[in-house]
Amino acid sequence: MNTSHLIAIQTVCTHYKVEMSFFKKLNDMGLIEIVTIEESPFIYRDKMHEVEKMIRIHDELDINIEGIDIVFNLLEKIDALQNELLDVHNRLRFYEE
Amino acid sequence: MAFIDYYKILEVDKKASDKDIKKAYRKLARKYHPDLNPNDKVAEKKFKEINEANEVLSNPENRKKYDQYGKDWQHAEQFDKAKQQQQGSRRQGSYQSADDIFGDSGYSDFFESMFGGRTSGRSRQQIKFRGQDFNAELQLDLKDVYTTHKRTLTINGKNIRLTIPAGVKNGQVIKIKDHGGEGINGGPRGDLYIKFSITNLSNFRLDKNNLHKTVDLDLYTAILGGNITVDTFDGKVQLKVKPETQNDTKVKLKGKGFPVYKKEGTFGDLYITYRVQLPTNLSNTERKLFTELQKIRRS
Numbered sequence: 001m002n003t004s005h006l007i008a009i010q011t012v013c014t015h016y017k018v019e020m021s022f023f024k025k026l027n028d029m030g031l032i033e034i035v036t037i038e039e040s041p042f043i044y045r046d047k048m049h050e051v052e053k054m055i056r057i058h059d060e061l062d063i064n065i066e067g068i069d070i071v072f073n074l075l076e077k078i079d080a081l082q083n084e085l086l087d088v089h090n091r092l093r094f095y096e097e
Numbered sequence: 098m099a100f101i102d103y104y105k106i107l108e109v110d111k112k113a114s115d116k117d118i119k120k121a122y123r124k125l126a127r128k129y130h131p132d133l134n135p136n137d138k139v140a141e142k143k144f145k146e147i148n149e150a151n152e153v154l155s156n157p158e159n160r161k162k163y164d165q166y167g168k169d170w171q172h173a174e175q176f177d178k179a180k181q182q183q184q185g186s187r188r189q190g191s192y193q194s195a196d197d198i199f200g201d202s203g204y205s206d207f208f209e210s211m212f213g214g215r216t217s218g219r220s221r222q223q224i225k226f227r228g229q230d231f232n233a234e235l236q237l238d239l240k241d242v243y244t245t246h247k248r249t250l251t252i253n254g255k256n257i258r259l260t261i262p263a264g265v266k267n268g269q270v271i272k273i274k275d276h277g278g279e280g281i282n283g284g285p286r287g288d289l290y291i292k293f294s295i296t297n298l299s300n301f302r303l304d305k306n307n308l309h310k311t312v313d314l315d316l317y318t319a320i321l322g323g324n325i326t327v328d329t330f331d332g333k334v335q336l337k338v339k340p341e342t343q344n345d346t347k348v349k350l351k352g353k354g355f356p357v358y359k360k361e362g363t364f365g366d367l368y369i370t371y372r373v374q375l376p377t378n379l380s381n382t383e384r385k386l387f388t389e390l391q392k393i394r395r396s
Contacts, residue, residue, distance in 0.1 A: 049272065049288075053132050056227060061127050071133065083268050086234075090267065090296050 006035060006042035016055050025065045026054060031072065101207045103150035103163065111164070115155065122151040131229035131278070131287070141229045141278065148226065148281055149208050228278035228287035237261070239297040243330055243356065252276070252289060259291070264306065264358035267295040301330060306365025308354045314338065314371040329353045329367055336369070344373040 009023050023041070027034045032051060035042045043051060050072075057063050057071060104111050107121045125147045127133070134140035153159045233252055245263040249256050257276060265271075270292045277287025302309040312327055322340035326333050329350065336348070347370050354365025379387065 052227075056132055057130070060226060061130055062123060063127070075133070075135075086268060086292075086294055090294060093296060094298065 003037060003042065005045050006037070007045050007048065009034065009041045009043055012043070012048075012051065016052075018055055018059075022055075022058070022065075026051075026068075029065050029069050031065070031069060099207065101146075101149075101205055103153050106146050106150040107154060109154075113154075115157075118151070118154045122147060122155065126151075131227075135230060136232040144229075145281065146205075149205060152282075153208070226281035226284045228280040228284065230287040231277040231289045232292065233289065234292045234294050235261075236294045236296065239295055239299055239301075239303065240330075242293070242295060245361070250291075257289070261293075262359055263356035264360075265293050265295075266358065267293060269293050269358075299330070301367075303355055306355045306357050308365065308367045309370070310367065311370045311372050313374050314342065315374055316376055318342075319344075319371065319373045327369060330355070338371070342371055342373075344371065346371045 009020060012018070013020055013023070020041075023032065023034065023043070026032045031054065032043055032047060035044070054068050054072075057068055058065075063071065104113070107113075107118060107125065109117055109121045113121070126144070129140045129144040129147060131137075131141055131144060134144075153163050231252065233250070235248075235250065242261060242265050243263060245260065247258060247260050249258050251257075255276075257273065259273070270290050273289040273291065275286045276289035280286055297303060300310060308330060310327075312325070314325070317323075318325060318338050319342045320340065322338050322342070325336050325338055327336050330353070334350065334353070336350075347368055350367040350369065352364045353367035357363040357365065376383070
């Protein structure tokens, strides 16, 4: 099976010095998706940027998993609003030019 | 170089306990952390300030030195020299460089003058912070992203050669690793995120990878059929119009749409909608012939 789009959680744990339980909690909270292949847990590579952010928020700011969930939801809302603003700017520019 | 009041930055009293300082630092770090304030230069600056204040006030030796000299911080150098002489050669070679201690982190000149390069006995593990992610917006026209091309961007004074893949979408973000802000305390650099803002000034409407266009069709070609020339995104094509083509008829030109992102040579489709134009300002002859046609139609 091609696993090039996945990364072993064990590798991430070693690299960032975090416990495996942290990822299990993130998975339970629905913040990440764990894929199990031959009894080894993996996460998607393209989610690593978000996972890194979760680790930083957890370690550097002492924010628990529930807090991370709230932070991510709010950041998502900010991003959606910024996108909407960008769309409006684009449309406005179209009429102004 | 101005004196910096670290207590004021951390919003604590000069008599604050270590616990109070830690608590104040955590509170402010949560407020100004770069991950929680993307693209916010003010928050980034504030975060560096509170980090620097915490570096000094959370370390008993640094705090003592800071408290002792305060506004007379320029004398700190002399203080250190005297201290070094007292300690003699026993500790020579054990001093770390400023970079080792505080990292290449953009601390204030005040901090560097007072503590940089000569601080010793620092055994506490430094907290390394990853640099802030930078966000930039690149404005392009839809025509610019029809083909893959390279472009040089200047971001924070640095030139970055960027390949813009054909088919990139409005609002899409690409990440350029390690081109963000510098890390704090020797932490890794942040990343650069470029968001594409794509303006469509063409008369095509883009829906995913498909393009849509409305083409005017004269009544006679619509009824009798014929050939017309239509502009596509990459040039003109000739289309055969079937006889008795109705208004709002859609035809699909396969592969004449927009390029599919990161799938070189793959394109969406172009959908042409015919808008039949009815003649106006009829001449007497035309009116007569249309009346004739009407009669034939009704008989």
